[in-house]
Amino acid sequence: MLLTAGACIGAIVGRQRQLSFPTGPEAPTTGGRICEHGPVAEPGTNRRGTPEWSDVDAHGGAERAAEALAAITGVPRHDVAVVLGTGLAEAADALGPALSRHGLDTLPGLPTSFVSHQTSEFRSLDLDGRRVLVFLGRLHLYEGYPPAQVVHPVRTAVAAGCSTVILTNASGSLRPELRTGALALIADHLNLTGRSPLSAHPEAPGLPSPFVDLVDAWSPRLRQVAHGVDASLTECVYAQLPGPHFETPAEIRMLRTLGADLVGMSSVLEAIAARQLGAEVLGLSLVTNLAAGMDPDGVSPDDIIGVGQDRAAQVGRTVREIVRLL
Ligand code: HPA
Numbered sequence: 001m002l003l004t005a006g007a008c009i010g011a012i013v014g015r016q017r018q019l020s021f022p023t024g025p026e027a028p029t030t031g032g033r034i035c036e037h038g039p040v041a042e043p044g045t046n047r048r049g050t051p052e053w054s055d056v057d058a059h060g061g062a063e064r065a066a067e068a069l070a071a072i073t074g075v076p077r078h079d080v081a082v083v084l085g086t087g088l089a090e091a092a093d094a095l096g097p098a099l100s101r102h103g104l105d106t107l108p109g110l111p112t113s114f115v116s117h118q119t120s121e122f123r124s125l126d127l128d129g130r131r132v133l134v135f136l137g138r139l140h141l142y143e144g145y146p147p148a149q150v151v152h153p154v155r156t157a158v159a160a161g162c163s164t165v166i167l168t169n170a171s172g173s174l175r176p177e178l179r180t181g182a183l184a185l186i187a188d189h190l191n192l193t194g195r196s197p198l199s200a201h202p203e204a205p206g207l208p209s210p211f212v213d214l215v216d217a218w219s220p221r222l223r224q225v226a227h228g229v230d231a232s233l234t235e236c237v238y239a240q241l242p243g244p245h246f247e248t249p250a251e252i253r254m255l256r257t258l259g260a261d262l263v264g265m266s267s268v269l270e271a272i273a274a275r276q277l278g279a280e281v282l283g284l285s286l287v288t289n290l291a292a293g294m295d296p297d298g299v300s301p302d303d304i305i306g307v308g309q310d311r312a313a314q315v316g317r318t319v320r321e322i323v324r325l326l
Contacts, residue, residue, distance in 0.1 A: 058148040058197075059207055061109045062155035068108055069133075069160050073100050073124040077161030078131040080323055081154065081279075085169035085266060087308015088286065089121075089136040094316025095323075098123040104137065109152050111139075122153075127323050133157050142244035142265055147197040151273035158277040164222070164326060165274040166282045166319055170308050171238060171262040172291035172299065174252060178234060178261065179287065180307055183315060185226055186218050186283025187235035189268045190260055193242045197273045212276045222282040222322070229321040236261035238285055240268035249293025263291055282322065286311055 070076050084091050092098070101123045104110045123134040135153050139145045154165055171184070178184065198210035226233055239255050241247065243265035247255070255263055262285050271281045288307040289299050 058152065058155065062152060062159045065107045065109050065152070065156040066159035066161075068106070069156060072102055072106055075099075075124055075131055078124065078133045078157065079162060080127075080130055080132045080164045080166065080326065081157035081160075081162040082132060082134045082166045082319055082323075083138050083153065083168060083267075083270065084134065084136050084312075085138070085167075085286070085308070087170060087288070087305040088168055088312045088315055090309065090312040091168070091316030091319065092123055092134045092136055094313050095123075095132065095134060095320050096125050096127055098125050098134075100124050104135070104153075107153075107156060109149070109156070111145075111149075127320065130323060130326065131161075132323060133160065133162060138266060138270070140244075140266055141193055141195065141242045141269070147193075147195045147199070147269050151197040151270050154270045154274050155277065158274060158279045163279050164282070164323075165270070165279045166284065166322070167267045167270055168284045168286070168315060168319070169238075169264050169267045170288040170304050171264040171285040172247075172252075172289050173262060173287040174256045174291045174294075175261050176290070176294065178236070180289055181311055182287045183230070183233060183311070183318065184236040184262060184285045184287060185223050185233045186238045186262075186267070186271075186285055187223065188218060188237045189271065189283075190237065190239040190255070190258060191268045191272070192239055192255075193269065195242070195269065197269045198276055208276050208278075210276065212272065214272065214275060217271055217275050217281060218283050219280040222280055222326075225325050226282060226284070226318075226322050228325060230318055233284075234261075236285065238262045238264060238267065238283065241265060246299045247292045252291045252293050255291075262287070284315065284319065286315060 101121055104120045104122055121136045125132050125134065138153065139150045141150055157165065198212065223235065237260050239260035241263060247263060264285065267283055271283065274281050286308060288304040289295065292299055
């Protein structure tokens, strides 16, 4: 959550650090505007919530964005996509030197609604011969984006060749023993958003079937690889709620009864979209807080971002080792 929030979230985020948007010979940068006041409509891109984000458009739009991505990066195909969640942007540095870095707004279909604590950037890098796309942020339902736009970066990455999608996020823990700072593996999910990125045109010809089998949505094979990198990773059920507000203690009790271990505001719709397209999905969730009602100090966006930033390098190293073993 929170990563690509518009002005409403920007207002509640106290710890807004001024992030630079580095450039240099080793990392040519294109675009990359940071806007503190919500999305900026660009010619040819969609405004949030507009009905033109039908599933038919979305798949074609992802193909076109993938073509643009290949042209921008000079890399015809990528292998692995990594999406970095709240506070985790600096994990990108631990993945290795970027061959190129670009503003997210250089990709057709991506708005520019980035608060000042966030780098609105994606990178292309080579990790032991694997071409890796790293998104330093994501779109969220709670910003008002429709599901098809929320999953646009992931669809674009798969259209660009990525057969593995690694989703990271920040979450609240429903299990007292799963403490702040712990990294967990998403083994299954509860989609409590009431939304699907596949619902617009279920029968549309030429599109992959929307009736996607979500047993093993979170790849058992990739989870094995992750366990090999970090034996302390705990397998968890992650519940995505729409947000942007946090939960009530009663809602947390309900989620626990439903079988959730972690709660957050992202990733599930992206995983569903990736699975529709046949990509393998790995989910890594950083526990940034105990869920509502479990900590007398409550839940604070500042603390969530702070824990993410403190743990970003370690998360990046874990992702790097997993990618090496793919
Ligand atoms: N609830 C919802 N989303 C979150 C939380 C939480 O406690 N922590 C980090 N993202």
